[in-house]
Amino acid sequence: MFKRIPGTKDILPAEVTIWQEIEKISRGIFSLYNYQEIRPPLVEDAKLFNRSLGQTAEIVQKQMFLIQNKEELYALRPEATASVVRSYIENSLDKTNSFLKVYYIGPMFRLERPQKGRYRQFHHVGCEVLGSSDACLDVEVISLAAKLLDNFSVSGYKININSLGCAKDKEKLQKNLREALKNSADKLCVDCQNRLKTNVLRILDCKHESCKKIVDSLKLEHQHLCPECLDHFNSVLNGLDLLGIEYKINYSLVRGLDYYTRTVFEITHPELGSQDAIGAGGRYNNLVQELGGPDTGAIGFAFGLERVLLVSKLSQEKKNENDLVFLITLGDLAKIRGMGILADLRKYGIPADTDYENKSLKGCMRKANDLNARLVLILGENELKNNVITVKNMLSGEQKEVNLSQLTKEIKC
């Protein structure tokens, strides 16, 4: 017997409607904000992710799904930002559209140990905006994220926000951190002692109580921000205040991906266990240039759909609606004639189905009921003789005979 590979999931018919609903809502909201869909490939040159996410990122070091093809090393995308930026540059979108708003919905791949809310193939719905460093854009993007969650019927989420500053500020922050931690290095956890050399910023969001205390006592806050970045951050906060979006400033919020600059944010939900981030994003003003494009401001975010579904109330609200007309035929002659009737109904856009299991009339009625059919049509010997068909309304239970030539007209209204 074959089995799913660990960390993957079959989305079965019973569950797929909720996924379609989420996708439909997403598309609706994105177009409300004038975003267009982009569909980059799922595989990319592995080097694209090394470059964009940073060599020290956990994702790059151990979580990439790699495919060796002769000399080339491909990778299934662990996230979509890098692909979108690559596409933007490769297709010269910077030259044809000075400003671009795009969204995407699709699977991502990371070779992590599976856990609640953590899969090896999981799904993102996210967006990227390229071509502006305006603080108002940050406000739009964050408010868009909140709007999506509201429409996903997710409540009780928390938005954490911070600013890493520009490239120079980030360097300054790293330098400040190293300086400040010089004397207390031996009090940090083992991981953080390593981070001191490889990835100092991650010390800020270490979960160890002892490390947290040390970091808190440093009171670094936004000392590293240059006047422009500080100004940008304050403008973002003002904009969010104006829109009535609640947030919390979290000075130790850094992200695991190298490309972030200035605004970073993370949306968490208290009902989830340790995988409590349902979405996150931020600015990446240097990434486009880094990947060979022009100096371009950009920002984006993504939600993990599996996590969103864990806290969404949509499934409970969703009603069973079905427009289906179910045809029951009795006898071989009726069965053949039935195929023509089905074809007619479908031609007029009426969803229709029949029984292919040779069930009894009672069995067919039960099946129609299970399918939540709105109408049942019965074609038997009596009907055939008189060139009519019995139409039964499953809600009211009423039924009547209708002339076969009048059927589609009758059903339509």
Add this chain to the structure above:
RNA sequence: GUGGCUGUAGCUCAAUUGGCUAGAGCGUCUGAUUGUGGUUCAGAAGGUUUGCGGGAUCGUUCCCCGUCAGCCACCCCA
């Protein structure tokens, strides 16, 4: 990658200190006087006999070891 817990019909769970033919509910299918659903009632199928492999035992679903998978936590992140 590290640690802990779990693994019995499609699903959720039972099975007295290791001992007769491994049970129930839900679901599925069939039927309740020959052409009518939802409720109800009756019956049936469904476990290659308890994830898989090995071991201890007269004997185990239950004990031990390995393995695989799932869950939870660490880590990381959406």
